[in-house]
Amino acid sequence: DTAVSQTPKYLVTQMGNDKSIKCEQNLGHDTMYWYKQDSKKFLKIMFSYNNKELIINETVPNRFSPKSPDKAHLNLHINSLELGDSAVYFCASSKRGAPGTEGNTIYFGEGSWLTVV
Amino acid sequence: AQSVSQHNHHVILSEAASLELGCNYSYGGTVNLFWYVQYPGQHLQLLLKYFSGDPLVKGIKGFEAEFIKSKFSFNLRKPSVQWSDTAEYFCAASPRAGTASKLTFGTGTRLQVTL
Numbered sequence: 308d309t310a311v312s313q314t315p316k317y318l319v320t321q322m323g324n325d326k327s328i329k330c331e332q333n334l335g336h337d338t339m340y341w342y343k344q345d346s347k348k349f350l351k352i353m354f355s356y357n358n359k360e361l362i363i364n365e366t367v368p369n370r371f372s373p374k375s376p377d378k379a380h381l382n383l384h385i386n387s388l389e390l391g392d393s394a395v396y397f398c399a400s401s402k403r404g405a406p407g408t409e410g411n412t413i414y415f416g417e418g419s420w421l422t423v424v
Numbered sequence: 425a426q427s428v429s430q431h432n433h434h435v436i437l438s439e440a441a442s443l444e445l446g447c448n449y450s451y452g453g454t455v456n457l458f459w460y461v462q463y464p465g466q467h468l469q470l471l472l473k474y475f476s477g478d479p480l481v482k483g484i485k486g487f488e489a490e491f492i493k494s495k496f497s498f499n500l501r502k503p504s505v506q507w508s509d510t511a512e513y514f515c516a517a518s519p520r521a522g523t524a525s526k527l528t529f530g531t532g533t534r535l536q537v538t539l
Binding site: 347348349350351352397411412413414415416417418 | 456458460462466467468469470473475512514518527529531532534
């Protein structure tokens with residue numbers, strides 16, 4: 308069973324379209340994340356949710372909107388896609404633990420390869 | 425601000441060679457340290473992690489890393505690499521007093537193992 312699963316794995320779309328990437332985790336974790344990996348493989352956090360509440364929102368265009376219907380799901384909706392949005396988007400999750408414990412380990416999904424043409 | 429540096433961007437080794445990938449972090453307090461691996465076309469997988477205790481940490485697939493506090497380093501090692509170790513390797517750090525949300529990644533090291 309996949310612990311953190313994302314769909315779709317590959318997505319090719321035209322500029323200006325709106326698209327969503329779905330993420331689900333079956334680890335019972337309280338915290339979920341979206342990371343973006345650019346063409347140079349640099350990984351940067353975009354959002355973090357804890358029990359459906361937004362706790363981190365890095366400098367991301369407001370065309371990106373995360374939605375968490377429950378603590379096992381964190382979807383990413385992107386409006387008006389631009390060429391620069393082409394990247395791999397990783398969903399991830401972690402327990403809500405005390406610092407220095409298992410709660411500080413993040414587990415990643417398989418990634419969603421988004422190409423905007 | 426916290427930062428993680430990986431100075432080797434691309435490493436090419438022959439099979440059976442020994443591996444050491446450098447990782448240095450910059451942070452004023454104590455940190456948790458991680459190495460993740462990303463095989464071609466796949467997601468990130470946790471190789472090993474250090475929270476406290478023995479500074480020599482053993483992970484999966486024969487990898488190990490050593491935390492040297494005085495050097496702010498957490499280098500990854502493997503005595504004998506295999507072709508299947510070809511991948512991108514990421515070092516990451518989070519403040520001990522913080523949450524996983526503040527996990528900062530290095531820019532990655534691409535390891536290419538030749539036959």
